[in-house]
Amino acid sequence: MSMRRHEVAAFLRASSKILVVGEMILDEFIWGKVSRISPEAPVPVVEVIRETYNAGGAANVARNLREFVDHVQMLGMVGDGPDADRLQGLLSSSGILLDGALHDPNYQTIRKTRIIARTQQVVRVDREARTPLTSEQKQRALTRFDSMLEGLSAVILEDYDKGLFDQEFASAIIERANNAGIPIMVDPKPTNTIEWKSVTGLTPNRSEAFKAAGIPWSEPLDPPTQDHALMRVGDTLLKKWQCQFLLVTLSEQGMILFQDGENPYHIPTRAQEVFDVSGAGDTAIAVFTAALAGGASPREAAEISNHASGIVVGKLGTAIVSRAELLESFVE
Numbered sequence: 001m002s003m004r005r006h007e008v009a010a011f012l013r014a015s016s017k018i019l020v021v022g023e024m025i026l027d028e029f030i031w032g033k034v035s036r037i038s039p040e041a042p043v044p045v046v047e048v049i050r051e052t053y054n055a056g057g058a059a060n061v062a063r064n065l066r067e068f069v070d071h072v073q074m075l076g077m078v079g080d081g082p083d084a085d086r087l088q089g090l091l092s093s094s095g096i097l098l099d100g101a102l103h104d105p106n107y108q109t110i111r112k113t114r115i116i117a118r119t120q121q122v123v124r125v126d127r128e129a130r131t132p133l134t135s136e137q138k139q140r141a142l143t144r145f146d147s148m149l150e151g152l153s154a155v156i157l158e159d160y161d162k163g164l165f166d167q168e169f170a171s172a173i174i175e176r177a178n179n180a181g182i183p184i185m186v187d188p189k190p191t192n193t194i195e196w197k198s199v200t201g202l203t204p205n206r207s208e209a210f211k212a213a214g215i216p217w218s219e220p221l222d223p224p225t226q227d228h229a230l231m232r233v234g235d236t237l238l239k240k241w242q243c244q245f246l247l248v249t250l251s252e253q254g255m256i257l258f259q260d261g262e263n264p265y266h267i268p269t270r271a272q273e274v275f276d277v278s279g280a281g282d283t284a285i286a287v288f289t290a291a292l293a294g295g296a297s298p299r300e301a302a303e304i305s306n307h308a309s310g311i312v313v314g315k316l317g318t319a320i321v322s323r324a325e326l327l328e329s330f331v332e
Helices: 005-011 058-066 082-093 135-148 167-179 206-213 228-241 280-293 298-312 323-328
Strands: 017-022 024-037 044-057 071-078 097-103 110-117 120-127 154-158 184-187 245-249 255-259 265-267
Touching: 005 280, 005 298, 005 323, 017 058, 017 135, 017 280, 024 058, 024 071, 024 082, 044 058, 044 082, 044 110, 058 071, 058 082, 058 154, 058 280, 071 082, 071 135, 082 097, 097 135, 135 167, 154 167, 154 280, 167 184, 184 280, 206 228, 206 245, 228 245, 228 255, 245 280, 245 298, 255 298, 265 298, 280 298, 298 323
Parallel strands: 017 071, 017 154, 024 110, 071 097, 154 184
Antiparallel strands: 024 044, 110 120, 245 255, 255 265
16 A cells, blocks of 8 residues: 555644553663673673653653644553652653543552663663552542543553553443544553453554464464464454454564454565664554544554554664654655
């Protein structure tokens, strides 16, 4: 499918209103250089040059959306302390609305620290405590969700399996959105065994899709449409989740779109060079949903999302794709 720049621009409507529900994470990056090995252990010594912070997890989906949509809201838990303050400050400065940020002083804000020497990630350090929602927190979240439904173009459920989503909470969110006629997109985490039934679409990567389908992993084959194990995974998940479509990201093979009653649609990757895949899935679901909300068909939305993912993996860190960069990747 060949799309023109003006067609893509028409689908990425700033007037769309999208809500992201999920775990907000603070991403810390320590940048440095390595010139020697430690005398204490066979590990590199990283001389720190600078430190930067980004909003990660579900918050990175919101950051990506904000490049294309003026009205982006977040619903999730936030705690106290400098990490929570920094995370909320990053989101607010990006124009993301935080009226759905539910404060709880006992909640530990998740921070992921990546130490990078030149262009190579040396190690990642996670500070987190998987904390399931209490009954009172679930009710607060659902009450807030109800108050945010009016005028929504779409809802994204971004599951990082840190405790926010369980079956009860997920089902309640899905039922409310469906009753309001609002499309629901999900980025699932197979370690969290939720039945995402009756959502509009899901965007797992290949590994996540195999796990969710309960089918043993097999190495990718070219072309993906002749990869019989992958075809079985797509068919299994469409039936299991009773969704309208399934967009599976395939790393260097691009993406493949499964729709009930239609042949799988493969889109080769647009990436020229891969530096960092962290956050690529966040970009994929954000741009795919933004395009759908703007009136694109699933195939058109997948093409646009594939272009965006090809750009973001060429950047270091949990990066985002700007509107200008994305449009520039399409011909006039």
